[in-house]
Amino acid sequence: MASLFTLFGAKGLGVPEVGRLVSEVLGVDLEMRESSYKGGEYFTHRYADGAEISIEGNVLDEDDVHVEEGFPEYSTLIYLNYSRLELEERLSRVKELDLLRSETV
Numbered sequence: 001m002a003s004l005f006t007l008f009g010a011k012g013l014g015v016p017e018v019g020r021l022v023s024e025v026l027g028v029d030l031e032m033r034e035s036s037y038k039g040g041e042y043f044t045h046r047y048a049d050g051a052e053i054s055i056e057g058n059v060l061d062e063d064d065v066h067v068e069e070g071f072p073e074y075s076t077l078i079y080l081n082y083s084r085l086e087l088e089e090r091l092s093r094v095k096e097l098d099l100l101r102s103e104t105v
Contacts, residue, residue, distance in 0.1 A: 007101040009074030019043040
């Protein structure tokens with residue numbers, strides 16, 4: 001079975017603000033975590049079927065390159081991994097979020 005991997009981005013909104021938006025739109029409780037690798041605080045949620053959401057800052061790495069270097073204008077990233085099309089469709093309706101990449105593997 002194919003897996004869907006999707007990346008959304010938000011300009012000018014921080015991780016907490018985007019976390020609230022995503023939580024409301026998808027009707028899930030996000031868990032706040034902290035990781036220096038991910039640039040500090042980030043939010044995550046895992047569905048029972050294995051789908052994952054991760055909301056992270058598009059921070060600079062040790063080489064001063066953005067995590068998603070193709071999208072430096074986006075301050076916050078939303079990763080949907082092993083997702084369902086329904087989740088992607090719901091997030092694509094949020095005006096503050098832009099669909100940056102979607103691939104099926």
